Amino acid sequence: MLLFFTPFLLLAFAAFSRTVIAFARKEGKREQTASRIFDGILLSIASLLLIVGFVFDLHGVPGGAQLKVYSDTGEPIDAYASLSPKHSAAVYIDWLLGFFSYWALRIYHRRLSPIVYTCCNAFLALCVSLTAVYFYHTGFTIYGFNEIFSVLLIQTGSLTSCLLYLAQLKRSFDVWMAFQREDEVEIMPSWQRPLYRFMLRRWTFPALWFALLFPAQLAVQLLLVLFGQRPDGVVRAFLDTSGFHLSRLPAPPPELVAGDGHYLCTVAARGHRLLVKPLRAGIRHGAAIPVNRQLMIANAFENVLEQYMPASHRTIRRLYDKYGYPVSRHIRTKVAADAIYVAMKPLEWLFLLVLYTVDVRPENRIHVQYSGFGKKERSTGH
Numbered sequence: 001m002l003l004f005f006t007p008f009l010l011l012a013f014a015a016f017s018r019t020v021i022a023f024a025r026k027e028g029k030r031e032q033t034a035s036r037i038f039d040g041i042l043l044s045i046a047s048l049l050l051i052v053g054f055v056f057d058l059h060g061v062p063g064g065a066q067l068k069v070y071s072d073t074g075e076p077i078d079a080y081a082s083l084s085p086k087h088s089a090a091v092y093i094d095w096l097l098g099f100f101s102y103w104a105l106r107i108y109h110r111r112l113s114p115i116v117y118t119c120c121n122a123f124l125a126l127c128v129s130l131t132a133v134y135f136y137h138t139g140f141t142i143y144g145f146n147e148i149f150s151v152l153l154i155q156t157g158s159l160t161s162c163l164l165y166l167a168q169l170k171r172s173f174d175v176w177m178a179f180q181r182e183d184e185v186e187i188m189p190s191w192q193r194p195l196y197r198f199m200l201r202r203w204t205f206p207a208l209w210f211a212l213l214f215p216a217q218l219a220v221q222l223l224l225v226l227f228g229q230r231p232d233g234v235v236r237a238f239l240d241t242s243g244f245h246l247s248r249l250p251a252p253p254p255e256l257v258a259g260d261g262h263y264l265c266t267v268a269a270r271g272h273r274l275l276v277k278p279l280r281a282g283i284r285h286g287a288a289i290p291v292n293r294q295l296m297i298a299n300a301f302e303n304v305l306e307q308y309m310p311a312s313h314r315t316i317r318r319l320y321d322k323y324g325y326p327v328s329r330h331i332r333t334k335v336a337a338d339a340i341y342v343a344m345k346p347l348e349w350l351f352l353l354v355l356y357t358v359d360v361r362p363e364n365r366i367h368v369q370y371s372g373f374g375k376k377e378r379s380t381g382h
Helices: 002-024 029-058 089-108 114-138 145-179 182-187 193-199 204-211 213-225 233-239 264-268 293-308 310-328 334-343 345-358 362-367
Strands: 068-070 255-257 278-284 287-292
Touching: 002 029, 002 145, 029 089, 029 145, 089 114, 089 145, 089 213, 089 233, 114 145, 114 213, 114 233, 213 233, 287 293, 293 310, 293 345, 293 362, 334 345, 345 362
Parallel strands: 068 255
Antiparallel strands: 278 287
């Protein structure tokens, strides 16, 4: 599991380092081009994670609806959406506006009018605030794979973006202070001078950006009202959910579904016949399933592991039961099954190498899988 989380931690750490550098010192002209490219790569990856996370989250169970769990294992088939599908449009628009505001400030900061400049920074501050709210809403729990596809991706993408936005807010403040001069006060009308001197204070301008959070969000909401959204949509996006800190809809008792779910190799065998090459029908929990060589090799490998290393087998099996088939529930098309089949090929070759190393008649063990005749056969699935 540590290997799984490592890329997400590295991405967030890279964004954090960029924020520290932005607050520690000003970049020279030579550094600006390189840092812009590096920050662009980080933000692009973060945006991709957000998009994928939002897509998976939209397929989550709406708040107040009933979850389904497998009766054999008690593991959930599905998971609640962290954002209400009916009201999440406001959150998506806010993050999209934050993305464009970041690049407007990063590239055209010297050519933006004061009003546009201020609004862009306000949208960055709005995204920072939404990130804090989302983290409080979902918490810092290490979720199972049902939630990792949405919550973890959104958390990582929003946190990375948030750190880059904080760095840009610091640059925006530095640019603003560099262009403001006290001697300009004398040429202004008398009624503007107190306001201008007030704006020159170091804390005032950043405070203005955060003070504009509500007006900026109100403008977004009023725009979405024209498309049928509720005026309080951004609030409802968090409240109209179940199972999270800000959720206000009670979760009903789950519905029990017979069986223990389908696993990776089992689902992969349902891809296009020309690729996955199903050999015959097999028996699994009394039901017929398509069986290919990859599935039989995986199950035969588990037989060997159970026979020679029972303690290790129990640990691996427990982890696989927890994380294996929740991933497979997202595989709903033949193309996705094909992708899993190809991704599992290296493991298939490793399993085959082990079988031919420790078993006297490895092909006999392989072909008996899911036939209902093998004494050591386990049809718990792969």
